[in-house]
Amino acid sequence: MGVRLCYFAWVREQTGIDQEQIDLPDSVKTVADLIAWLKSRGPEFEMAFERADVIRAAVDQTHVPHETQIRGASEIAFFPPVTGG
Amino acid sequence: MIRVQREDFDIGAEIERLMEGRRDLGAVVSFTGSVRDRAGGREISEMTLEHYPGMTERELERIEGEARERWPLQDCLIIHRYGTLVPGDKIVLVITASPHRRAAFEAAEFLMDYLKTSAPFWKQEAGPDGTHWVESRTSDDEALERWRKPGKAAE
Numbered sequence: 001m002g003v004r005l006c007y008f009a010w011v012r013e014q015t016g017i018d019q020e021q022i023d024l025p026d027s028v029k030t031v032a033d034l035i036a037w038l039k040s041r042g043p044e045f046e047m048a049f050e051r052a053d054v055i056r057a058a059v060d061q062t063h064v065p066h067e068t069q070i071r072g073a074s075e076i077a078f079f080p081p082v083t084g085g
Numbered sequence: 086m087i088r089v090q091r092e093d094f095d096i097g098a099e100i101e102r103l104m105e106g107r108r109d110l111g112a113v114v115s116f117t118g119s120v121r122d123r124a125g126g127r128e129i130s131e132m133t134l135e136h137y138p139g140m141t142e143r144e145l146e147r148i149e150g151e152a153r154e155r156w157p158l159q160d161c162l163i164i165h166r167y168g169t170l171v172p173g174d175k176i177v178l179v180i181t182a183s184p185h186r187r188a189a190f191e192a193a194e195f196l197m198d199y200l201k202t203s204a205p206f207w208k209q210e211a212g213p214d215g216t217h218w219v220e221s222r223t224s225d226d227e228a229l230e231r232w233r234k235p236g237k238a239a240e
Contacts, residue, residue: 061137061139077140082203082204082221083208084205085165
């Protein structure tokens with residue numbers, strides 16, 4: 001099933017794209033799986049997700065930890081810790 | 086109420102609008118955040134705020150809802166800007182109204198502390214040394230801790 005991936009701030013700069021629609025392999029079950037899979041896509045993604053522990057994720061616009069299951073999600077976003085206010 | 090906008094806002098006009106026709110408000114507190122011309126020893130000429138349209142609104146609404154549950158707020162407004170700003174420009178406005186001052190003060194602080202660690206905004210500063218993304222501060226995470234401690238909300 002297709003899912004939209006969104007990237008923000010320096011994650012966006014390093015991947016070189018702000019969003020994409022993509023079909024994920026069945027083996028990708030959690031946010032952490034997805035990060036590992038994304039890193040295998042090429043040097044830009046490997047660099048963007050190098051410090052995976054500092055990257056935050058949102059599934060369908062809600063903050064989630066990396067062990068979260070992504071089955072059924074329609075939008076998954078990756079970004080650095082937020083710095084608003 | 087929450088607003089996410091590129092345009093500037095008028096602090097006085099926002100407070101007046103919130104108070105207009107109300108005879109029950111006892112305390113109105115406002116906080117304004119603005120762009121500084123220096124940070125961490127660096128000179129800043131411009132600051133660009135990126136955000137996650139859709140999630141930003143959801144997070145701000147969630148935070149507002151939580152403040153309303155914890156304190157007897159009669160009204161509440163959060164305005165947060167995005168786009169490119171210069172030193173002196175306003176970034177964020179929080180207004181809280183309650184029958185007594187303590188709840189209004191506490192709720193305003195709570196809203197800012199929560200907003201800083203959960204609303205999906207990212208600041209990029211530009212200056213003579215180039216551009217760089219602002220890093221999140223541990224002190225912002227620590228500021229959240231005190232709201233987690235058991236305690237009673239002000240009446």
